[in-house]
Amino acid sequence: MSPQQKHRAGFAALIGRPNVGKSTLLNALTGEKIAIVSPKPQTTRNRILGVVTRPEGQVAFLDTPGIHQAKGELNRYMVEVALTAAEEVDLVLFLIEPPAGETPDVSPGNRAVLERLQKIGKPTFLVINKIDSIPKQQLLPLIELYRHQFPFAEVVPVSAREGDGVEHLYATVLSHLPEGERLFDEDMLTDQQERVLVSEYIREQVLRHCRQEIPYSTAVMVDVFDESEREPRPGTPPGQLGGLIRIAASIYVERDSQKAIIIGKKGQMLKVIGTDARKSVQRLLGAHVYLDLRVRVEPRWSERPEGLKKLGYE
Structure with a gap:
């Protein structure tokens, strides 16, 4: 950092409709898998912090649930989480994806989000994600269309999946943040506790392997997180998994029929979910994992406030 440059720091919220790639973008910005990703809507249920620290500054990004027409207690909770995050940050990144047709348009859902952001009144970027999915000549008309809808501070096209434009987005965000010292320790990446990340990694595999009606009714709670044998044995080569962590977790559903789907015939579905979850959790924790799953x-x-509270959504 040159003597003329000032250190900048602040918060930026990733806001948008479901499935526009907010979690994929958070992971691309941080270089780590902090948020789980699936093609199913409303995968993200809580706000997730990802901190990116560079010599020139620090940005604390908040991934948020997709804003949608909320029906039911859980959906209302998720939308409230997203809108509250937008109110508390220095900068809002409004993510959209290119429309399916060749003629650009602003969907009713995106119009509704822009109306809420107008009331909140925070400086807002338009971040067009998934630009690898459309011809470049379609990008300019889309930008012009959205510029007529809202006074965006910046427009930044990216492909979070390919990493295209991600570094430029970070630099542009940083340039709009206030001067100041770091908000978090230099080595901090997220405020998510390991057991919370573990529960999300397990839920990711449920989303990945189970039928369409299951994800909306699924929650995961870690019941046991035993690290007493976590320390690697003397002589364990660098880069290899260390000791052992014993984890027991419960997958909650709302109906017996959903329980039967997750368990599968002769327990095969639950076995597949457990095997894939264990592999991803081992990479996260850097240790061997014994994983016991119950449904x-x-x-x-x-649908019940007490149900949300019991399963950690409060």
């Missing part, structure tokens, strides 16, 4: 029924938990 439990909590009727209508996503």
